[in-house]
Amino acid sequence: MAVAEAPPGETGHRGPDWAVLSLLCLGQVMVVLDVSIVNVALPAIRADLGFSDSGLQWVVNAYTLTFAGFLLLGGRAADLFGRRRMFITGLVLFTVASLVGGLAQDELTLIIARGAQGLGGAILSPATLTLLTTTFVEAPKRARAMAAWSAVSGGGAAIGSLLGGVLTDLINWRWILFVNVPIGLAAIVASLRVLPLGRPDPAAGPRRLDLLGSLLVTAGLVAVVYGTVNSQAHGWGDPVTFGPLAVGVVLLAWFVLHEAKVAEAPVVPLRLFASRGITVANLVMFWLGCAVIAHFFFLSLYMQNVLGYDALAAGLAFLPGAIAMTAGAYAGPVLLKRVGVRPLLIGGPLLSGIGLAWLSVIPVRGSYAADLLVPMILVTLGAGIAMTPLAITATSGIPRHEAGLASGVINTTRQVGGSLGLAVLATIGATRAQHLLAAGTAQADAVVSGYRLAFLVGAAFAVVGALTSIAAPGPAPAPAAAPEPAAEPASGPAAAEPAAAKSAS
Template identity: 70%
Template sequence: MSAVEVPAPAEGRVRHAPYWAVLTLLCLGQLMVVLDVSIVNVALPAIRQDLGFSEAGLAWVVNGYTLAYSGFLLFGGRAADLFGRRRLFVIGLVVFTAASLVGALAQDQTTLVVARIVQGIGGAILSPATLTILTTTFPEGPQRAKAMGAWSAVAGGGAAIGSVLGGVLTDLINWRWILLVNIPLGVIGLIAAYLLLQESHGNLKTRKLDVTGSVLVTAGLVALVYGTINSAPYGWGAPQTLVPFLAGLVLLAWFVLHEAKIAQAPVVPLRLFKVRSITVANLVMFCVGVAVIAHFFFLSLYMQNVLGFGPLAAGLAFLPGAATMTIGAYSGPVLLKRFGPRPLLVAGPLITTVGLVWLSFIPVHGSYPAHLLVPMALVTLGAGVAMMPLGMAATSGVAREEAGLASGLINTTRQVGGSIGLAVLATVAADRAQALAGTGADAAVVSGYRAAFLVGAVFALAAALTSLALPKPKQPA
């Protein structure tokens, strides 16, 4: 298998592009997006010192990106189907790369936070385009399974790789390089997109975008995630939390009503959720996002604030986890062929559950080899095993014209799960630490981390149990 055919319906031509080249380009785009969710975590102390951030303001270097990314993903996925997959891939890459440059050159707090927000919007356009092009380029079967395995390895391992790369760049050069590294990657991606990708659209009856639905779902997700983020500093009962959270729920309920009763060309046709594999896959992805994405944040804090690791040491400490996640994802095609998706979607989250429960026993005076290495590897291995079957379950059987929507939906579920999960678990950790404030600073903080890991384990277990509802295919993919 050396080449794939990339159809160009509008022009009536077929372009032959090397298999490895198309796949490498799509994985590069996805890697850039996923890296920037976690690459800043290890660099936060250096950013605070350089630009004079307060603790509350510093959180928005992370939250600004995740808020915009999760809010605009569904819009990005639908826009790719309507206006062209290559066009949206290029637009997303340009926006993401330009915002990275602005953020890297930022001399004040506002510029950096705004750049991170624009980065998130660019990522929300780019990410679903990568998966959409993959699912519409490679036919179901061995070709798509191999391509999905590679893409899943990048999507799953990117968070761990981001933590490693962030520590290395911050310690050896400067924190600004965590953003500057996107510039050469973006330029290479743009050149490759024009050389390798042919434009394609969904075969839709109308190319009109449901503006009302797009506004409602984007505003609803942003308000929901924003309210959840505010729960960490203000608590769940504060107006700063309740008002946006409830507003988000109202907007999302209005969105569902609009899509079901009013929209002629809905952003999310609700009939998609009648397909049990799509519904189950998105529920599982949400729980996995809550459990796994947040654990990188708490491990970074534990290693730097409690164990005294520097940025480089903390970044390198994530390297074994990145390796096991990549191994788990790359083993997907072989395991999927042998067992089918449901056993993998049960086993993966169960492995992650074991790792998170293990982490919930970390001591105040712990050591990396004895208390972190193995459970960290288990958490990411389980996530890697689950990534490919999740992607397959969420997109297989979807009509070609709705591939972008399905891709955007599963990405949205993962990111919203990660954003909400981080905010909820941060609140759990803070409440636990405050309750034990009299036991000593480190002891109280570590107790909060333990509670967060344990709640994450509950979500991972919920993902495993939910996977049992996935319909069993007639034969393995």
């Protein structure tokens, strides 16, 4: 195939369509995969590096918090400084951080490396989508490209669970990070040959980045999560707990003030939330993130520490749920044509809530087929079904040029909800287990009781999300009227769902 001319807004030549799309999908799958790939490796990481139960969640949260805090900044940087440049920058940072994490000999090094991975992902992920939307300018090609990009975004969870189990079981847990190194190096080399030279987007405005805003929101979230985690060992009244919580609240309040009054190019323009659709969609996504993302953490520990699964078996056990989430996302447009947006916004979280409530009665000597398979599918299927209507609600009724920003905000909200939800639910579960152990309850019974309570509270979070959906604006917009997220530089998978799913249907 002949080398194609660069699209408008780019300079020089680029590789053939299939090569560009493959490279961009590879970059995105690296980012998505590293959220789920660690779940089945958590028990092995704890045994090797001596993590406590409370500290173990930082292997997950260090990644998701930095990813969430810098995601919108990464999207703006791609517009301001060139998409190929930021794509390669994200790849380099992600690859180096993966190497450092794989070599880590202590908890702190691994946590810092995971945070650096999250920062690299926050630069890389929006660059993949903006490159895709500027490369594939013809509507049919763009729809097919968006479908492929969304498929790897959704399928990355399934690949991550399975790959994490295979690498941990057959080699060791360090290879869940080392695997990114050869892939990242190959992608960097390919980027120099395949992607067109970028130039700043003239519509992006002056070269101003709201770095302070990103630092404030990230540091504030980290402090809140740190204080919440400390409550497990020290109680809520201890300065080690309420000190970080107070600092976090102050930093987040400063962030809101900075965004509203000070920032010349705010990373989150608060005027967006004047739209009821955006506000409701982000609230629903927050509660759904709180409920769903944490359940992978608890299921991994339950299957390996209580049921005795090895890492490979645990990875395989997650596959049906991951496939159900992807299927739910692709079924969204078909269901939208039949019932509209609001019923899916309500029904998706409710379905996840039912699955989580089912998991809240897991026995100590449970079985996969009887106690885990169906509720796992319900949890992830409900989340997948909700993705497309959430993206539509978050981008409807706003100027077209801000659709990408709105999609980026809702993806950030999902990561924030997942991080805070994991911290809160892990604290609730661990506190319950500690009280039962102190009362003389057997270890396995106490631990499983903590998991049950965490699942039950997670179900309540999902129900709150469903109730919040009632406030979504109506009448529900038809799928065909939804904004084309591919036409704007967005910042996350949520932006891709409507176009991708429409192509798939």
